[in-house]
Amino acid sequence: MTAHVHVVGAGLAGLSAAVRLADADVQVTVHEGAKFAGGRCRSFYDDDLEVVIDNGTHLMLSGNREVLDYAALIGGTENLQFSPRAAFDFMDLSTGRSWQLDLGIGQGALSLVPWMFDKSRQPPGFSIYQFVKDAQRLKRGHGQNVSACLDTSTELFRNFWEPMCVAVLNTSPDQGAAELLWRVIEKTVLKGGAFARPVLASNGLGAALVEPALSFLQDCGAIINTNQRIQGLEFSGGKLNTLRFADAGEVLGSGDRVILAVSHIHASKLIDGLKIPMDSNAILNVHYKLDEAVAVPRMVGVVGGACEWVQLRGQVASVTVSNANAWMERDADLIARQLWDEVVQVVGLQGDIPVYKIIKEKRATFAAMPEVNAQRPSTGTAYENLYLAGDWTNTGLPATIEGAVMSGRLAAETVLEDLN
Ligand SMILES: Cc1cc2nc3c(=O)[nH]c(=O)nc-3n(C[C@H](O)[C@H](O)[C@H](O)COP(=O)(O)OP(=O)(O)OC[C@H]3O[C@@H](n4cnc5c(N)ncnc54)[C@H](O)[C@@H]3O)c2cc1C
Known part of the structure; x- marks a missing residue:
């Protein structure tokens, strides 16, 4: 095909769209505003902890067909670890009681x-x-x-x-x-x-879902530009005609298409009048460096405490507080101490609080309220060459990896149909 598709945003939605298109021999350019791909689902080396960590613990399930198909296409499956059973350990911190939810x-x-x-x-x-x-x-x-x-x-x-x-x-x-x-x-x-077995990215999200996608795209001849934020979109005659960067503009060819795969917050800044879910909820993660690496990754759900999950993987204990808007302005040291106390109780670790890293994702997901859900836009837009992807678009799913990957696939399929 001679058409050129620009994908704006290299989170999982953008990567999912890009790999489907590249796999169909479409010429693809990915424009990512950050220095790295992955968006809200990324791994990076942390200088304080001296290990690679994920921005937040991400749990997937074996029924997440979109993610598994995507991972298979890009060659990331070997870095996904499937639990043998749909078994989830839990502890109630208010009673000290532990149990396992085991769906078999x-x-x-x-x-x-x-x-x-x-x-x-x-x-x-x-x-x-x-x-x-x-x-x-x-x-x-x-x-x-x-x-x-x-x-x-x-x-x-x-x-x-x-x-x-x-x-x-x-x-x-x-x-x-x-x-x-x-x-x-x-x-x-x-x-x-x-279909409910926990699936973890055993070597981090990047190794399973991001780096293989970048390699796949490069092998297909796609161009990936990081550190290239789109500052504005210019429209005329019912079409998008220019992608505006900080220092230049790229005028689109007549058959070119653009998939805007940025978060709900960024999309609203780029398209006037776009109806999007406006409210966001935060997620807080604290990663603690352990003295020794754990032999087998482990995850425990927490009831009756401040956190929801404690995960042990490699040399890191990671704590997740979801729906964490109230935590965003709190003092980092107090947060780390309060949650370390919970880690000690939940997974039986001993000792003083170790080196830690706090990651506050203020706009981790859109707030999944019924009225917000009803406003989610579909792939197509009022402009014939502009399409939307992202976990906030109308996939019928909450803001998850599964939803993001699905949105990218849907956008790519719509573009392919229009190109044919
Ligand atoms: C801490 C945390 C924990 C989570 N836990 C889970 C979990 O356990 N399970 C689960 O399934 N999901 C989880 N999620 C949700 C999941 O991470 C997201 O749904 C998914 O990563 C969203 O992908 P996306 O591609 O839609 O958006 P994003 O990841 O936000 O990607 C958008 C990309 O667009 C780029 N961009 C933005 N503006 C521009 C611009 N103007 N020009 C160019 N590029 C731009 C951004 O830099 C970014 O890379 C979690 C999210 C967070 C933050």
Whole structure:
């Protein structure tokens, strides 16, 4: 093909779009404003910790088909580590009680029946009746928040639905859109343990999802320009005609297309009048350097504490606080001390607080509220050669890696259809 497609933004949405297009022999140029690719899903060497860390712990599930297909295409699968079972360790810090949610390895909703009758594999307070009732209400919860659909007074809510909602939507149950939580549950947990096994990037997000994509693109002859922020878009005659950089402009050819794969915040600055989800929720991560590397990565969900997850990987213990807007202005040292106390309790580490790195992502995801979800734009725009991708576009999924990769694939497919 002779058409040239510009992809603006080398987060996972942009990379996903770019690799699909390059794979279809389309000439692609990626313009990334930062010095590195990966966006909100990136790895980097930290001078204080002296190791490579991810900006935040990212959990994926084996039912994330979009991510797995993308990883297979770019050659990143070998850096994804699949847990053998859909088993998640949890600890309630208010009671000291630990349990494992173990959905097993079966395929299909019926494969969950043994789990439903096995107390040793369930969260405390699990009841089949309540679980089925909650799931049905969630399914019918279009336009409602999660708390409005579920019985929030149950132990099942506290030990299962609430942690699930905050982890998946980065939004509290009082605000989070029931339909977005339902979509994730439907595609993972309710399809059986085979689709809900935790998937971790064993050598970091970069090694699994970013660097292989850059190599793939280079092998296909694509151009990747980092440190090249688009400052503005110029339109005329119903089309985008110029990409404006700090010191120059690139005038588009008549058949050229542009996929804008920047975050919801940046997109609104580039396109006047674009309807986008405006509110954002933060995620806080603290990474602590351990004296010794752990032999096997481990992740523990936390109930009744300040954090949601503690992950041990290599020589780092990483703590995640989701829906963390209230934490953004707090003192770093106080944050690190408070969360270190939780790490000590949850994974049994000893000793004083080690060297740490705090990463505050103020606009980690759009706030997944029903009214915000209803505003999400689709791939196509009012301009015939401009397309949108990003976790905030209307994928039907929350702001996740799965949603970002899906949005890129959808944008690439739309461009390919239009080019043909
Ligand atoms: C701390 C944290 C933890 C998370 N945990 C999970 C998790 O456990 N599981 C999960 O599935 N998801 C998780 N997510 C969400 C996931 O990371 C995002 O949904 C996904 O990375 C979004 O990808 P994207 O490509 O849509 O956007 P981005 O990653 O934001 O990519 C947009 C890119 O565009 C670039 N850009 C912006 N403006 C311009 C411009 N003007 N010109 C050129 N380039 C520009 C940016 O630099 C960036 O690289 C987490 C996110 C964070 C922040």
